[in-house]
């Protein structure tokens with residue numbers, strides 16, 4: 001087999017509303033290799049976050065297959081899923097909403113380690129210190145609460161928590177979009193370094209084509225629940241074939 005970590009075939013998801021329904025995902029197929037970053041771009045409402053949430057098993061698709069390392073992700077038993085859940089982790093745009101405001105950052109990062117029963121307590125503490133260091137945070141961050149730290153630090157905390165379960169794939173849904181330019185640059189460097197050192201794969205959802213191009217090996221363009229174009233990041237961004245891709249590139253401010 002090829003080096004595919006993730007293979008997605010024919011994913012579909014329809015949301016039924018009153019009187020109307022939305023095809024949030026419409027026969028979506030793609031793959032991501034080990035150590036590869038696939039960027040996802042597309043207009044608002046095109047289905048990017050729905051795709052992310054289906055991969056995380058936060059919502060059930062109506063149809064389609066998800067294979068992780070050749071294993072059928074959707075038909076894992078609850079027990080098998082408990083063991084494998086850490087394989088795919090997610091970082092959201094707004095980490096505040098994903099953290100309990102009353103708990104310390106250290107505890108929030110450690111929770112997945114406890115759930116996955118990784119090591120004994122003292123070795124988990126060592127793992128926590130190492131995780132914080134890996135994302136460029138000082139050890140005293142562990143005793144603070146999420147609302148007591150800056151936006152850039154929050155995103156690093158969220159990344160540390162995602163990394164705690166040693167994921168094979170991290171889904172970043174607009175994870176850097178709220179950061180200012182220099183913090184975003186630092187996070188991009190951090191992600192690239194993590195990927196180089198550990199072979200993690202990323203699914204990187206973003207609205208800024210310049211940022212997505214910087215980090216992605218390949219890019220998929222989504223529109224109305226479908227992938228309308230896919231290819232090497234440089235090719236898609238320098239010479240988009242789809243109308244959606246052309247419109248996204250045309251929307252980049254030229255003064256940048």
Ligand SMILES: Nc1ncnc2c1ncn2[C@@H]1O[C@H](COP(=O)(O)OP(=O)(O)OP(=O)(O)O)[C@@H](O)[C@H]1O
Nearest residue numbers: 015016022024042043044045046047048049050051
């Ligand atoms: N829980 C839900 N119930 C009903 N409709 C939903 C739900 N979640 C998403 N949708 C609809 O599905 C479509 C895709 O939404 P999704 O959030 O995946 O888009 P997106 O590409 O992430 O957009 P954005 O760039 O604004 O984040 C939209 O039409 C949205 O309104």
Ligand SMILES: [Mg+2]
Nearest residue numbers: 048049050173
């Ligand atoms: Mg979204």
